[in-house]
Amino acid sequence: MKTKRIHFILGISMLVLTCNPITLNAQGCVAIRHFSSCVGNSLENNLLGKGDLQVGMNYRYFKSFRHFRGTEEEPDRVANNSEVINHSHAWDFFLTYGISDRFYTSITIPTVINARSSLYEHGREERNSSFSRGLADIRAGIGYWLLDPIDNPEGNIAVGLGIKLPTGNYNATDIFYNVGPEGSPEVRPVDQSIQPGDGGFGLTLDFQFYQKVATGLFAYGGGFYLLNPRETNGIRTFRETLSPILENEAIMAVPDQYSVRTGLSYSLSNVISASLGARFDAVPVKDLIGGNEGFRRPGNVLSLEPGIAYMHQNFTLNLNVPLALRRDRPQSVTDRQTEISTGTPRNGDAAFADYLINFGISYRFPKNKAMDIDPSLRDTFN
Structure with a gap:
């Protein structure tokens, strides 16, 4: 029976290993930082037998530079060289353990390197860059x-x-240059979009599913919601120095985040699978729990997500490249309050990327060493 369970897990993994991490990046400076579900990095990583151990790393990268207000792009920002450019790199190192055939637990240790180039943060006189790097917010959880x-x-x-x-x-x-007394340089917190952490304890709720559609073809999906009860983290943004109407944005908020995705995965051979799906990533205007004061860039991205994966024995590689189809930077709480008080329409902007690169590598240490796929399961799962 134990061998059959291991055979099953390997078989079903061939069909769902292309379901790469449910990851929220919002492809630009909308998102506070790279973030993914607390409970495992993918369906394949969570289909474990009792005592199985899965370890791996997931790398993500994007360059955001296209500015949007609402769903309307502002192409003049790129044309006149006033766009804000973020280069964001993240490495998630994860470990998932099978408590039983149905219960699993996971921990993710993320690290980031970010760079941000802008004019407006440096006195609007010259383009300069700010940087951040280091450990991000660790996540841990349990699934069933x-x-x-x-x-x-x-x-x-x-x-x-x-x-x-x-x-x-x-x-x-x-x-930051040209912002201190008489235009002198000054040390300040970097923008919220490249801060490694957000300063709050969070709670995540997530789900994942797969369903056979035909031989070799499965539907998959999942999502998570991050609840961040803390309203603000006390870190100054200096946005109030740009305009008096930004007084409400002087302190960084600790916003919620969420992501959902669904698609189809097809087994091309015994070692290669391909997938095509859609995903929706967002930072909401208001949190489900807690207040909504402080500065945040609400926004969302609808993406087309192709993917391909390779699996041989216990070793897995996968690559997903979400392509942005629709980008939206809705009115923030401050935007709405300003519009009501002044009678003048207001909608802040945010920069988004065209695509995201998401590459993963993992290795499974099975408790049971009998890892050949049972021939009776090949037609079912491949």
């Missing part, structure tokens, strides 16, 4: 498959609960 995976090989759903710890620096600083 609602149906026994062995008895329900054609479809299942898992639910998870996790926590986000404020381990990342949320007061990273750098030198």
